[in-house]
Amino acid sequence: MATLTRLPLETYLLAGQAAPLECAICRHENRVSAEACHRCSAPLSVARIQRDKKRPASVIACIGASGVGKTAYLGLLMDMLMRQVGSLKTTLLGPQSISLQQATTTALAAGWYPDKTTRDPEHTCWVHCRVECGRRRRRADVVFADISGDTFTDELEHPGSYPAVRAILEKCSGVLMLADAQRLQAGEHDDDYILLKLLSLIGELQPTPKKWSRRKKSAPLISIVLTKADTTPTAASEPLAFAENHASALLNDCRRRFPKTEVFGASVTGASGYRLVGGRRCCVPLRVEPQGIVEPFAWLVENMA
Ligand SMILES: Nc1nc2c(ncn2[C@@H]2O[C@H](COP(=O)(O)OP(=O)(O)O)[C@@H](O)[C@H]2O)c(=O)[nH]1
Ligand SMILES: [Mg+2]
Numbered sequence: 001m002a003t004l005t006r007l008p009l010e011t012y013l014l015a016g017q018a019a020p021l022e023c024a025i026c027r028h029e030n031r032v033s034a035e036a037c038h039r040c041s042a043p044l045s046v047a048r049i050q051r052d053k054k055r056p057a058s059v060i061a062c063i064g065a066s067g068v069g070k071t072a073y074l075g076l077l078m079d080m081l082m083r084q085v086g087s088l089k090t091t092l093l094g095p096q097s098i099s100l101q102q103a104t105t106t107a108l109a110a111g112w113y114p115d116k117t118t119r120d121p122e123h124t125c126w127v128h129c130r131v132e133c134g135r136r137r138r139r140a141d142v143v144f145a146d147i148s149g150d151t152f153t154d155e156l157e158h159p160g161s162y163p164a165v166r167a168i169l170e171k172c173s174g175v176l177m178l179a180d181a182q183r184l185q186a187g188e189h190d191d192d193y194i195l196l197k198l199l200s201l202i203g204e205l206q207p208t209p210k211k212w213s214r215r216k217k218s219a220p221l222i223s224i225v226l227t228k229a230d231t232t233p234t235a236a237s238e239p240l241a242f243a244e245n246h247a248s249a250l251l252n253d254c255r256r257r258f259p260k261t262e263v264f265g266a267s268v269t270g271a272s273g274y275r276l277v278g279g280r281r282c283c284v285p286l287r288v289e290p291q292g293i294v295e296p297f298a299w300l301v302e303n304m305a
């Protein structure tokens with residue numbers, strides 16, 4: 001005797017999968033269940049949170065050559081924001097947002113600087129956080145990534161090899177531009193070229209000033225961060241004068257292209273020393289004494305409309 005069985009056709013699940021999820025950074029359409037964007041590797045939780053909360057996230061581009069101190073700076077910035085140092089109140093969104101802070105503080109606590117950032121987009125640390133700022137406690141959702149200096153160089157030489165770079169530069173409302181004060185004071189300007197090229201690319205990718213108002217987007221704000229200010233006291237005490245004396249090409253380029261530029265001095269450590277590791281001299285932090293870390297970020301967030 002034939003028995004009848006009921007087999008539910010769960011076609012609605014297929015329909016759910018068919019609706020794509022647009023990446024918040026590069027606008028590539030992804031599977032709804034994916035964790036990271038197939039094209040730029042940005043976490044798709046940014047797009048999900050943005051869609052659910054109906055609050056668009058502002059992108060901050062953190063640019064700088066390899067070795068200027070981006071990872072140390074951004075990692076410690078997140079650590080300080082989470083401990084509510086300064087006027088900003090910050091909440092992390094998405095579990096991946098903690099990785100950068102975790103890697104940096106673990107390394108510094110063990111007496112090392114963080115490891116060199118890899119080029120692999122899958123290992124790029126992304127931070128998505130909600131910041132409350134100003135007297136009226138205005139809320140802003142912010143996204144940024146710790147991209148290695150080598151990735152910027154590769155992307156400039158071979159456009160399209162790292163889609164996240166162009167997507168960030170095209171979308172950013174603020175730029176944290178890191179320059180090594182120690183190298184600038186010594187008259188070493190090799191790192192400037194990469195920054196000048198990236199600034200020019202931002203100008204090219206973003207709408208022209210006439211179209212800014214039409215697209216309801218204002219020009220990106222530029223926060224120049226002179227890193228390793230512990231080694232050059234004037235970068236910490238008078239950052240603008242330092243930039244005018246030692247980084248005039250960079251400063252003038254920013255001022256020519258963008259309406260708002262501010263200069264800050266920052267350092268993660270109070271002093272550095274050297275340790276011999278496997279016969280190689282390795283620079284290590286002697287004491288973690290953050291200075292001027294939150295200010296450049298706070299200025300950007302407070303002034304980003
Ligand atoms: N003196 C000093 N050196 C620093 C500071 N931050 C970073 N460094 C040095 O710069 C190196 C590169 O830092 P890192 O954050 O990896 O740079 P990134 O390549 O731009 O991410 C570190 O290994 C340290 O030797 C700082 O605040 N003071
Ligand atoms: Mg790095």
Ligand SMILES: [Zn+2]
Nearest residue numbers: 023026037040
């Ligand atoms: Zn993407």
